[in-house]
Amino acid sequence: MAATQWETCSADALLREFFAQDDLSRLAEGAGALLGCPLLVLDDTFHVAAHHLPLGFSDAVFQASVRSGEITYEAGAIISRSPALSAGAADCIKLADSPYRRRFAPLVSAGVRLGYLICVDTDGHLEKIPAQTWNTVEQILAKQLFVEASRQDKPFETAEDILRHLLDGGFPSAPYFRLQISGTYLADFHPLAFALIDLTAYHSGYLGQRHLKEEVTAIFPDSHSFLYKGNVMLFLHRREDMERFSALAEEFQLKVIVSEKIDDLFALPALYRTAREALSLMTDERFHGGRVYTVAQLRTPLLLKNLEGREDLIAQEVRTLAAHDREKGTQYCETLYYYLICCRSLQKTCEALFAHRNTVLYRIRRMQEEFGIPLDEPVKHADLLLSVSLLLFEAKGPDFFLPKTPLDNS
Numbered sequence: 001m002a003a004t005q006w007e008t009c010s011a012d013a014l015l016r017e018f019f020a021q022d023d024l025s026r027l028a029e030g031a032g033a034l035l036g037c038p039l040l041v042l043d044d045t046f047h048v049a050a051h052h053l054p055l056g057f058s059d060a061v062f063q064a065s066v067r068s069g070e071i072t073y074e075a076g077a078i079i080s081r082s083p084a085l086s087a088g089a090a091d092c093i094k095l096a097d098s099p100y101r102r103r104f105a106p107l108v109s110a111g112v113r114l115g116y117l118i119c120v121d122t123d124g125h126l127e128k129i130p131a132q133t134w135n136t137v138e139q140i141l142a143k144q145l146f147v148e149a150s151r152q153d154k155p156f157e158t159a160e161d162i163l164r165h166l167l168d169g170g171f172p173s174a175p176y177f178r179l180q181i182s183g184t185y186l187a188d189f190h191p192l193a194f195a196l197i198d199l200t201a202y203h204s205g206y207l208g209q210r211h212l213k214e215e216v217t218a219i220f221p222d223s224h225s226f227l228y229k230g231n232v233m234l235f236l237h238r239r240e241d242m243e244r245f246s247a248l249a250e251e252f253q254l255k256v257i258v259s260e261k262i263d264d265l266f267a268l269p270a271l272y273r274t275a276r277e278a279l280s281l282m283t284d285e286r287f288h289g290g291r292v293y294t295v296a297q298l299r300t301p302l303l304l305k306n307l308e309g310r311e312d313l314i315a316q317e318v319r320t321l322a323a324h325d326r327e328k329g330t331q332y333c334e335t336l337y338y339y340l341i342c343c344r345s346l347q348k349t350c351e352a353l354f355a356h357r358n359t360v361l362y363r364i365r366r367m368q369e370e371f372g373i374p375l376d377e378p379v380k381h382a383d384l385l386l387s388v389s390l391l392l393f394e395a396k397g398p399d400f401f402l403p404k405t406p407l408d409n410s
Contacts, residue, residue, distance in 0.1 A: 035129060037054075039051065039117060045070075045160075045226070046079070048065055048066060057120075073202070076227050091105075100121055103117075114149060117138055159185055163226070164226075191237050194235045198256075202253060255279065257293055258293070274295055277306075290402075297403045300389070308393065315383055321333055333395075336384065
């Protein structure tokens with residue numbers, strides 16, 4: 001390769017370009033020439049904001065991203081699960097569908113992650129580029145992304161942009177939001193719910209043949225799927241749509257959460273926040289349940305997760321009961337929990353615990369007589385249930401509170 005600007009550590013031309021121009025595309029071209037490589041500049045939605053494609057370079061993955069204006073879900077999964085990128089550092093990764101390694105780097109300005117720089121290493125020279133040169137290039141591109149993102153008068157280009165702006169909390173009122181969506185499909189868009197797909201454990205056995213986005217589009221043709229903050233978001237219109245996720249999630253190693261019902265698109269941010277928390281719970285190392293759930297199914301463990309560590313909310317007598325369980329290996333807390341949620345039905349409690357009637361009766365009597373659990377005072381049942389649930393969540397994790405089967409709200 002002929003001598004390039006980075007070999008003489010000359011980023012002066014790029015700096016001059018930055019101060020002289022207000023054009024991300026020109027800066028990307030300059031950065032590509034400086035670094036001597038093809039590159040993509042992504043915004044925070046994983047869309048291609050600018051690129052540099054040298055004459056004679058050919059790579060199917062790169063060129064597909066330029067044509068479509070966005071990276072694949074596969075590349076999005078890499079960004080989402082990279083510890084280095086999460087920590088704010090660069091990461092070098094080879095995509096399965098390309099012969100070239102790529103250097104992924106976050107673009108951060110004023111403490112805000114605005115996007116990513118993806119450089120294609122065509123001949124192995126990227127690792128020789130000085131850290132200072134990388135730092136200069138990334139800072140310049142991040143600053144320009146910041147400038148463009150800060151323009152308040154920038155019009156929305158697509159309905160997807162409007163949805164992202166809505167999710168970001170960018171619309172001050174419902175009337176203003178409805179004004180913006182007039183003239184787009186969103187004006188008459190009434191989905192039943194939405195789904196979030198976590199890509200952290202994403203895997204495909206069909207790389208080069210079938211991609212996740214193609215599968216999602218084929219199964220949910222009217223879902224308008226897009227990447228948002230590292231997850232795939234798509235809209236569902238029929239109850240049966242929710243039931244189609246199981247095979248897809250199993251094949252591609254996905255975790256999927258389905259939101260509560262959407263009554264009004266303007267309420268999407270609140271629904272998204274809860275769904276995102278539920279999806280985060282599903283990716284917790286203590287979670288060993290299924291791959292597909294609704295928010296409604298995870299409401300109890302999600303509530304307990306948000307109260308985790310609040311020992312001050314736990315009744316003293318229930319703490320004593322839990323201490324006995326830990327010391328003696330007994331199941332008094334589980335018995336108390338099932339006895340309360342089964343409305344004090346002895347038969348249902350026995351069935352839930354797979355225990356003999358006499359065993360459960362013995363535990364109930366001991367809880368009352370030796371531990372002072374006020375089972376005969378209905379007014380205290382809610383306090384007891386919350387207390388024992390918090391302790392069981394701490395001891396057994398969210399799995400204890402999961403429904404028996406996914407997508408079963410009965």
